[in-house]
Amino acid sequence: MPVRPLTVRLDPDTSRLLRRYRGESPTTVLHRAMLMLAGADGHLTPDGKLRTEREAGR
Numbered sequence: 179m180p181v182r183p184l185t186v187r188l189d190p191d192t193s194r195l196l197r198r199y200r201g202e203s204p205t206t207v208l209h210r211a212m213l214m215l216a217g218a219d220g221h222l223t224p225d226g227k228l229r230t231e232r233e234a235g236r
Contacts, residue, residue, distance in 0.1 A: 186208075188196070199207045216222050221229055 196204045196207055213222070213226070216228070217226075223229055
């Protein structure tokens with residue numbers, strides 16, 4: 179089943195921060211940030227794939 183892209187409203191601080199990444203698409207910057215956050219929170223396997231609910235123990 180295809181996943182529809184989300185529309186996300188950013189707060190002013192996040193918008194200002196994204197502008198510091200000149201030459202990069204905001205989508206690319208947010209994607210990279212989400213991968214780092216998901217990895218730190220244990221939602222990714224060591225090879226970078228999304229853990230299932232069972233694997234995550236939830």
